[in-house]
Amino acid sequence: MPVYKDKNGTWYVMTRCDDWQGQRKQKCKRGFKTKREAQDWECRFLLQQGGDLDMLFKDFYKLYEQDMKARLKQNTWEHKACVIKSKILPYFGEKSMKDIQARDVLTWQNELLRHRDKHGKPYSETYLKNLHNQLSCIFNHAVRYYDLSTNPTAKAGSIGVKNAKEMNFWTKDEYMQFSEVMMDKPISFYAFEMLYWCGIRLGELLALTTADFDFKNRKLRINKSYQRLKGQDVITEPKTKKSNRTIEMPDFLCEEMQEYFSMLYDQKPDERIFPISKSYLHHEMDRGVKATGLKRIRIHDLRHSHVSLLIELSFSAVAIADRVGHESIEITYRYAHLFPSKQAEMANRLGELKKGGGF
Incomplete structure (x- = not known):
């Protein structure tokens, strides 16, 4: 197709192409400074269409x-x-x-x-x-x-390693030191309580509403995630299908969250209970670390901290995966170094079996 010179001295292309329904459509592109630019664009456009x-x-x-x-x-x-x-x-x-x-x-x-x-x-x-x-x-x-x-x-060939970041976490005692200095700001304190004791993702936390809590049965529903995209608050589905889940909360956390709800004024069931940003919580994490002298970990490392605590309490990879919204194989792979080694027990049992003539 030829290109044309516009009245303002620039060049434009008038060409035809098939749309997704197979119908022939006319395409016009204006504003090229030179004839060559217009011709190059048309050539690339036709290659793309084909x-x-x-x-x-x-x-x-x-x-x-x-x-x-x-x-x-x-x-x-x-x-x-x-x-x-x-x-x-x-x-x-x-x-x-x-x-x-x-x-x-x-x-x-x-x-x-x-x-x-x-x-x-x-x-x-x-x-x-x-x-x-x-x-x-x-x-x-x-x-x-x-x-x-x-x-x-x-x-x-590839470069880099997936999930190569060193996994940091706080022990229960370290978290308790941190949470104590957070008590001066209720919204920060209760947000970190949910992150540490439930192991939920930051986006899942910031999407929570009062309708997600069933205090009678100690249940917390996770079915959405909060994102800030191009200056707009966006609520999406959780990260994966496995992330759609229901978590059971300990009694003390149910009591704490009911206390927090009593502080909210005219809260609607579909409104976010933590109307803060990810950046806000990062700054609050910095404040708490500075006040306590604890090592700085990422917000996401509170999720790792929750998993490590559950491993310490002897829960299985399957049970932990169900709670945090992972596949059990991913829990086994990512946290293998935290599970107690069974090698010594295996060797002892094999020795006992040999002595007993059970082969």
């Missing part, structure tokens, strides 16, 4: 967005898009999809591995793994749905 992998990586990303955005939770997509736009598109955006090779991926990986922030620290192993996975997802999509022959990230 799914031709001669297209640039940045144009394929637009197809990937169209295909995947509606299938993912809003906060999941926002995180994915942020990573891609900041760390992947700047490097691969102007390269042709079909021309990207494993060596290009290796060069990109090496740049990430060499990165150091202003304090001389590299990217974390978990973050590197996440970056690699996001790039791999895009190429896997191209292989599966657009007939790309191979995924170059598979040939290049």
